[in-house]
Amino acid sequence: MKPLKRSFFERPTLKVAPELLGKTILLRQSRQKHKAGIIVEVEAYTKDDPACHAARGKTTRNEVMFGPGGFSYVYFIYGMYHCLNFVTEKKEIPGAVLIRALEIPNEDPGIASGPGKLCKYLKITKEHNATDCCNEDSMLIVTDNKSPGHFIIIQSARVGISKAAEYPWRWYIKDSCSVSKK
DNA sequence: GACCGGATCCGT
DNA sequence: CGGATCCGGTCT
Numbered sequence: 342m343k344p345l346k347r348s349f350f351e352r353p354t355l356k357v358a359p360e361l362l363g364k365t366i367l368l369r370q371s372r373q374k375h376k377a378g379i380i381v382e383v384e385a386y387t388k389d390d391p392a393c394h395a396a397r398g399k400t401t402r403n404e405v406m407f408g409p410g411g412f413s414y415v416y417f418i419y420g421m422y423h424c425l426n427f428v429t430e431k432k433e434i435p436g437a438v439l440i441r442a443l444e445i446p447n448e449d450p451g452i453a454s455g456p457g458k459l460c461k462y463l464k465i466t467k468e469h470n471a472t473d474c475c476n477e478d479s480m481l482i483v484t485d486n487k488s489p490g491h492f493i494i495i496q497s498a499r500v501g502i503s504k505a506a507e508y509p510w511r512w513y514i515k516d517s518c519s520v521s522k523k
Numbered sequence: 524g525a526c527c528g529g530a531t532c533c534g535t
Numbered sequence: 536c537g538g539a540t541c542c543g544g545t546c547t
Contacts, residue, residue: 384530392530393530394530416530418529418531419528419531419532420529421532422532424530455532456530457532458531458532500530500531501529501530501531502529502530503528503529
């Protein structure tokens with residue numbers, strides 16, 4: 342499985358985010374075992390975005406967002422959940438796409454229908470932070486779907502934030518049963 | 524060194 | 536709508 346190239350991620354975050362819909366996330370669990378999920382919901386977080394963790398400069402937590410695109414940004418939230426992002430834009434320009442929901446083949450449609458739930462399902466923790474997802478030997482990569490179905494993309498406001506709540510930077514696949522909310 | 528609120532989720 | 540549950544960021 343060939344991972345998406347760094348040049349895919351090192352573009353404007355608002356372009357990358359909707360293009361991640363329909364792509365497949367692969368998490369290697371051992372030599373031959375892996376889990377896979379299809380991205381059905383995303384949100385964009387950019388430089389100069391008050392809701393972005395990088396809005397007030399570099400810290401130990403958000404450091405990876407200031408590096409090259411294609412790396413994972415995983416953080417711990419609400420004392421019990423992790424959230425998975427992919428870093429966008431070139432080095433020194435912070436930006437990321439939050440993965441909000443996955444459809445998992447042969448599983449209940451709700452099993453990964455939320456940012457916390459998908460990390461729980463894939464067993465993603467801070468150990469997976471700052472993984473280079475463009476390296477084919479990585480535990481975590483993103484690939485094109487073998488048979489990309491046709492789907493309609495809906496754009497809406499982001500979920501669960503208080504700052505910049507009006508920015509329409511959430512995208513999801515219409516009629517997917519695995520989207521986190523309606 | 525303390526305090527606070529958060530890119531969530533579930534049960535009521 | 537409240538509780539779980541913890542840690543990073545900010546202020547003292």
